Amino acid sequence: xxxxxxxxxxxxxxxxxxxxxxxxxxxxxxxxxxxxxxxxxxxxxxxxxxxxxxxxxxxxxxxxxxxxxxxxxxxxxxxxxxxxxxxxxxxxxxxxxxxxxxxxxxxxxxxxxxxxxxxxxxxxxxxxxxxxxxxxxxxxxxxxxxxxxxxxxxxxxxxxxxxxxxxxxxxxxxxxxxxxxx
Numbered sequence: 001x002x003x004x005x006x007x008x009x010x011x012x013x014x015x016x017x018x019x020x021x022x023x024x025x026x027x028x029x030x031x032x033x034x035x036x037x038x039x040x041x042x043x044x045x046x047x048x049x050x051x052x053x054x055x056x057x058x059x060x061x062x063x064x065x066x067x068x069x070x071x072x073x074x075x076x077x078x079x080x081x082x083x084x085x086x087x088x089x090x091x092x093x094x095x096x097x098x099x100x101x102x103x104x105x106x107x108x109x110x111x112x113x114x115x116x117x118x119x120x121x122x123x124x125x126x127x128x129x130x131x132x133x134x135x136x137x138x139x140x141x142x143x144x145x146x147x148x149x150x151x152x153x154x155x156x157x158x159x160x161x162x163x164x165x166x167x168x169x170x171x172x173x174x175x176x177x178x179x180x181x182x
Contacts, residue, residue, distance in 0.1 A: 002182060003181065003182055004162055004164070004179035004180060004181055004182055005179060005180055005182050006177050006178075006179050007161070007177075007178045007179060007180050008177070008178045009175055009176070009177055009178075010137075010153070010155060010163070010176040010177065010178050011153070011175060011176035012174075012175055013168075013174035013175065015176075016136070016152075016174060016175070016176065019136065019152040019153065020049075020052055020053060020056055020152070021056060022152075023053060023134060023150055023152060024053050024056035024057050024060060025060070026150055027053065027057070027103065027134070027150060028057060028060065028061065030149075031101065032101075033101070034061070034063055034065075036099065036100050036101050036129065037065055037100070037101050037103070038065065038066040038067070038068065038095060038097065038100045038101070038102055038103070039053060039054050039065055039066070039067045039068070039102075039103050039105060040067070040068040040069070040070050040093065040097075040102055040103070040104050040105065040122065041067065041068070041069055041070065041105045041106075042070050042072060042104065042106045042114065042115075042118050043069055043070060043071045043072070044170060045106070045107035045108075045165050045167055045170060046070075046104075046105040046106040046107060047069050047169075048167045048168075048169040048170065049105045049106070049107060049134070049136060049167075050067050050068075050069075050103075050105045051067055053065075053105070053134070054066075054067045066094075066095045068091075068092060068093030068094065068095065068097075069090070069091060069092040069093070070091050070093070070104075070118055070121050070122060071090060071091045071121070072114065072117040072118050072120075072121050074121075075117035075118070075120045075121045076113070076114075076117050091121065091125070093125055096126055097122065097125050097126040097127070097128045098126045098127055098128070099127075099128065099129045100128050100129060100130075101128070101129060101130045101132070102122065102128040102130065102131045102132070103131075103132050103133070103134050103150070104118055104119075104122065104131055104132070104133050104134070105133075105134045105135070106118070106133075106135050106136075107135065107136050107165040107167075108135060108136065108137045108138075108139060108163045108165060109133070109135040109137070109138045109139065109146070109148050109151075110139050110140075110141055110142075110163075111141060111142060111143040111144065112142045112143055112144035112145070112146035113143060113144060115133060115144075115146045116144055116146065119131065132149040132150065133146070133147070133148040133149055133150070134148060134149065134150035134151075135148045135150070135151055135152065136152040136153070136165060136176070137151075137152060137153055137154075137155055137163050137165065137176060138151045138153070138154045138155070139154075139155050139156070139157045139161075139163050140154075140156060140157065141157070141159065153176075155178070157178070160180055160181050161178060161179065161180055161181075162178075162179045162180070162181065163176065163177070163178060163179075164176070164177040164179050
């Protein structure tokens, strides 16, 4: 039996792509020194987001943006409820974060706890000059004082609703769904 049921589709593949183009332009407009810019995607769906935005900026500006992958599993505050053996993946940041403008990326911003864990994991890598947050969807319901500087869409949700982002690279499909817990 499914744990969720789909209520509606919030974004199609073309809407996701248009949103990423807008976000790429927004990042470029607000970045003072593009040579100090780097993207870090939170594993899982923050990674394709970071990679795609870097590719869009390379197309627009003919400039490569370094992209890193951050695994936050050991930094989660709910680690004891996840299971006795959390699945560990590698953090892959092949550049020094010291003094950089880091844009941390994730698919959905909800309570803020994932971002808190990501900040802890990121600062174990070094001390960036600035850390900003980019999310595809901000659904509200914050439990921590965390906000995104770059937001694809803001969607008001209830506590029983869930936003499911599906990326081709991970899910074999491309869409954003509003679901409800069954």
